[in-house]
Amino acid sequence: MRWENQSVSEFLLLGIPMRPGQQGLFFALFLGMYLTTVLGNLLIILLIRLDSRLHTPMYFFLSHLALNDVCLSSVTVPKILANMHSDHKSIPYAGCISQMYFLIWFGCFDIFLLAVMAYDRYVAICQPLHYNTIMRPELCVSLAAACWFFSCLHSLLHTLLLARLSFCGNNAIPHFFCDLTSLLKMSCSDISINELVIIIEGGVIVLTPFGGVFGSYIRIWTTVLRDPSAKKFFKVLSTCGSHLLVVSLFYGTIAEVYLFSSSSTSVDEKITASVMYMVVTPMLNPFIYSLRNRDMKRALETVVNRAKFLMSKDSK
Secondary structure, three states, X not given: OOHHHOOOOEEEEOOOOOOXXXXXXXXXXXXXXXXXXXXXXHHHXXXXXXXXXXXXXXXXXXXXXXXXXXXXXXXXXHHHHHHHOOOOOEEEHHHHHHHHHHHHHHHHHHHHHHHHHHHHHHHHHHOHHHHHHHOOHHHHHHHHHHHHHHHHHHHXXXXXXXXOOOEOOOOEEOOOOOOHHHHHHHEOOOOHHHHHHXXXXXXXXXXXXXXXXXXXXXXXXXXXXXXXXXXXXXXXXXXXXXXXXXXXXXXXXXXXXXXXXXXXXXXXXXXXXXXXXXXXHXXXXXXXXXXXOHHHHHHHHHHHHHHXXXXXXXXX
């Protein structure tokens, strides 16, 4: 399929609404959030890689989540920063389609992986004696690979369906990234197939993992309530608290953008909600998983002490 056959060769990203003179403030804000996201998540990956105590299923999946957060932010934020200091805020047609493809891929991966992590927490709490047998390394690798593979297929399906459409006339996207729904509204072709696939296939992709997350936590709390105690409650809270908070942030902002928004919802409100799940949530994940996690703190202390030892050794 040739990109150059499209009647529109580029799109105009209207970007984040801001008042004149606020470009510098917003540039510094988004640059700070992006650097925090990249450095924080890469630090998590490094700690998990270096500390053998973190070579467990939960941290294996967490390292994939951290990698995906870096990728998700990198698809949009550098372009936002470039547009803030440019009068030409366009993106080529091929670049727009590619950006949409990776956004759907990484966003869908989050949905799948959060469900897998919920299943891991269910096995850890409800079947602790069989945890190592069930969550063996081969299964963990297979589950992570399946998340990457099926999210890639999901993204490829919507990208190919969009690429067959024609665009003519207005090429201004009222967003800071190439949003699928915005592109469909701008198309001058029949989009009924695209909308049908979004409703049916997209609904299955979102609701099935969400059902897995919901079902896992129903089983977890059912197990806890059979023999309630403060010790069990705090164990579940420490084991599942971080994951529950990430799930709430992710699904909450997604629902705000795609489910609860209506014709009366302003473009600025939709953009703000999108910033939350594409920029803010990936930045918060390292803090959520590290500040409340003793294992991560110990791993960080070990790495810092090792670095201090090597520096003092080299200085002598």
